[in-house]
Amino acid sequence: MSMDRIIYTLGALGAVLLAVDFVYHRHAYTAIEGIPGFYAIAGLLLPAILLLGGIILKFLFGRSEDYYGIRDVAAEAFPADQVENGEKK
Amino acid sequence: MIELLSLTPFMIFLLGAALLPLIPQGSPRALLSLLIPVASAYMIWVTPDGIFGQVSLAGWELSLLRMDGLSRIFGLIFSLAAFLALLYAWHLRDTVQQIATLLYAGAAIGATFAGDLLSLFIFWEATAIASVFLIWARRTEGAYWTGLRYLVIQVGSGVILLAGIILHYRETGSLAFEAMTLMSPASYAIFLAFGIKCAFPLLHNWLQDAYPAATVTGTVVLSAFTTKMAIYALARGFAGTEILVYIGAVMAVFPIFYAIVENDLRKVLAYSLNNQLGYMVVGIGIGTPLALNGTAAHAVVHILYKALLFMSVGAVLFRTGTAKATDLGGLWKSMPVTAIFCMIGGASIAAMPLFAGFVTKSVLLSATIYEGHYIVWGMLLFAAAGALHYCAIKVPYYAFFGKDSGLRPKEAPWNMLLAMGLAAILCVFIGAYPAPLYALLPFEIDYQPYTFDHVLTQLQLLVFAALIFALDLRFGYSVRPKQSITIDFDWTYRKFGPALIKALRTLIRGTWGHAIAQANYQFTRTLRNLEGAHGPTGVFARAWPTGTMVLWIAVLFGGTLLLSFI
Numbered sequence: 201m202s203m204d205r206i207i208y209t210l211g212a213l214g215a216v217l218l219a220v221d222f223v224y225h226r227h228a229y230t231a232i233e234g235i236p237g238f239y240a241i242a243g244l245l246l247p248a249i250l251l252l253g254g255i256i257l258k259f260l261f262g263r264s265e266d267y268y269g270i271r272d273v274a275a276e277a278f279p280a281d282q283v284e285n286g287e288k289k
Numbered sequence: 290m291i292e293l294l295s296l297t298p299f300m301i302f303l304l305g306a307a308l309l310p311l312i313p314q315g316s317p318r319a320l321l322s323l324l325i326p327v328a329s330a331y332m333i334w335v336t337p338d339g340i341f342g343q344v345s346l347a348g349w350e351l352s353l354l355r356m357d358g359l360s361r362i363f364g365l366i367f368s369l370a371a372f373l374a375l376l377y378a379w380h381l382r383d384t385v386q387q388i389a390t391l392l393y394a395g396a397a398i399g400a401t402f403a404g405d406l407l408s409l410f411i412f413w414e415a416t417a418i419a420s421v422f423l424i425w426a427r428r429t430e431g432a433y434w435t436g437l438r439y440l441v442i443q444v445g446s447g448v449i450l451l452a453g454i455i456l457h458y459r460e461t462g463s464l465a466f467e468a469m470t471l472m473s474p475a476s477y478a479i480f481l482a483f484g485i486k487c488a489f490p491l492l493h494n495w496l497q498d499a500y501p502a503a504t505v506t507g508t509v510v511l512s513a514f515t516t517k518m519a520i521y522a523l524a525r526g527f528a529g530t531e532i533l534v535y536i537g538a539v540m541a542v543f544p545i546f547y548a549i550v551e552n553d554l555r556k557v558l559a560y561s562l563n564n565q566l567g568y569m570v571v572g573i574g575i576g577t578p579l580a581l582n583g584t585a586a587h588a589v590v591h592i593l594y595k596a597l598l599f600m601s602v603g604a605v606l607f608r609t610g611t612a613k614a615t616d617l618g619g620l621w622k623s624m625p626v627t628a629i630f631c632m633i634g635g636a637s638i639a640a641m642p643l644f645a646g647f648v649t650k651s652v653l654l655s656a657t658i659y660e661g662h663y664i665v666w667g668m669l670l671f672a673a674a675g676a677l678h679y680c681a682i683k684v685p686y687y688a689f690f691g692k693d694s695g696l697r698p699k700e701a702p703w704n705m706l707l708a709m710g711l712a713a714i715l716c717v718f719i720g721a722y723p724a725p726l727y728a729l730l731p732f733e734i735d736y737q738p739y740t741f742d743h744v745l746t747q748l749q750l751l752v753f754a755a756l757i758f759a760l761d762l763r764f765g766y767s768v769r770p771k772q773s774i775t776i777d778f779d780w781t782y783r784k785f786g787p788a789l790i791k792a793l794r795t796l797i798r799g800t801w802g803h804a805i806a807q808a809n810y811q812f813t814r815t816l817r818n819l820e821g822a823h824g825p826t827g828v829f830a831r832a833w834p835t836g837t838m839v840l841w842i843a844v845l846f847g848g849t850l851l852l853s854f855i
Contacts, residue, residue: 203763213752214756221749239753240749240753242670243751244753247674247678251549254549257547258771263775263776264772265552272502273429276431282427283609284607284608285699
């Protein structure tokens with residue numbers, strides 16, 4: 201399935217779910233949560249913040265894999281004797 | 290029955306670990322190891338509430354088996370986790386890891402049933418020592434150093450716990466492990482010790498450092514026990530401590546930023562583990578029966594889906610030799626079953642309706658909003674949207690879909706598939722029918738996760754979040770995995786601390802060397818000047834008559850005479 205089709209499906213599904221909010225009155229515990237479309241907006245906004253945060257984090261603190269040298273496993277290969285790719289045995 | 294009760298579940302593991310090397314390596318040994326958690330679960334299941342297994346040690350009364358609602362559910366899920374992990378490791382022919390797994394699981398279960406602080410301390414340290422072998426079993430230079438760092442922090446937590454226990458004993462005269470209030474140095478020390486193993490913010494780095502460094506099977510084992518043992522200890526000792534609400538909220542939020550940028554998928558999962566612990570810590574901090582039920586229930590399903598996710602990524606690592614997002618992709622073509630299990634784990638952690646996370650996360654979210662913690666509730670909502678991305682989308686997408694890496698490994702071995710299948714079935718079963726799980730919870734629960742409102746709001750949140758991430762993947766605005774790491778707080782003790790010490794060493798060594806050289810130079814110069822003036826060839830020597838010496842000797846004698854009179 202192509203990415204575009206996934207996006208259209210999710211968009212359509214989201215539109216239906218959002219529409220439900222306007223015809224059905226939810227039981228909310230807080231005023232803000234009761235606003236129709238609150239969870240839809242949260243669903244759009246929160247991941248956007250997350251992705252933005254990720255970009256900033258990576259920009260500031262991204263380092264090469266061998267940053268910690270030999271005292272870390274990030275740059276070393278996984279031991280071959282602990283891998284079984286089904287070719288032998 | 291009484292004889293049975295004087296045994297405690299951890300002894301079964303201890304006995305099993307002692308017998309295991311005698312059994313021939315291969316299926317017989319794997320089968321025996323599987324029987325041990327089954328026996329432990331049976332024993333926990335049949336033991337009624339109460340305190341058993343009392344022993345006297347150096348004048349102290351220890352109780353090794355305190356059975357109540359809280360310890361029972363943790364004991365059972367630990368046994369189940371040990372079973373799944375050992376089944377997953379059926380193919381393994383490494384005695385060190387087999388024994389370490391049994392001792393580690395046994396120690397965690399022992400800590401769960403410890404009725405007094407002294408036995409808690411012993412099991413607390415035992416988990417540290419047993420588990421480090423699962424990291425060292427990778428047998429590389431990097432794993433050796435990582436294991437050392439892990440051990441220092443884990444044993445350090447135990448030492449702080451012991452200090453707290455000693456202070457607590459001086460204060461109260463009791464070693465009983467009961468609810469405490471955070472007010473004295475004793476309780477702060479115990480709280481800190483729990484917090485280290487629970488991976489509180491800034492105390493968390495051991496987790497993301499060590500778990501991706503362990504072996505394929507070792508990481509699955511590690512993911513289940515240490516942190517959830519700490520969750521249990523916090524729930525037992527500090528339920529209702531308000532600061533935990535805020536610690537938990539921070540804990541639920543900040544690791545997801547790391548989870549979305551890390552390249553090593555096992556590290557992504559380690560960060561997400563940290564974030565899920567945040568939910569449980571919030572529940573403990575709220576401390577109402579509903580919240581504590583939510584914490585216990587979430588611990589159970591979290592162990593299941595997190596083990597499932599680690600198992601699926603472990604299977605990929607086992608077959609391809611890498612767990613890095615940049616090296617993987619398109620594996621669903623040759624590992625379709627593992628891919629499905631991975632997605633079930635992802636759906637569970639994202640709290641999709643009908644999957645396990647939904648029926649427990651909603652308990653915690655409800656408990657938070659009932660108590661009026663609106664900001665914390667918002668943070669947990671944020672974390673829920675994040676969980677969708679880093680686990681439910683990122684891990685399956687980059688491992689099994691995404692760009693084709695060209696790798697066509699064989700499907701995972703049967704034992705791994707079976708272990709993943711069992712975990713996946715449990716995730717779906719609990720998600721669809723939570724009543725049996727709710728019945729096991731420590732308090733009475735009257736909660737209905739499947740209301741129209743819950744399902745609707747959760748679906749709205751997830752569908753729109755998924756839409757954002759799909760758009761992001763399609764248009765590529767955000768962080769694509771790169772062959773890189775992202776430094777975290779451990780930079781302070783892995784880079785800054787050593788660099789600071791090195792700088793201080795250079796400074797002190799330099800200053801000292803300079804001071805010594807200066808002193809030497811000055812001393813030599815003074816001597817030389819004296820020699821120049823008073824030496825045999827000096828100016829004064831030439832001018833002095835011999836009588837000067839006689840005069841000085843007379844003065845010396847005079848002084849002696851004077852002193853002897855005083």
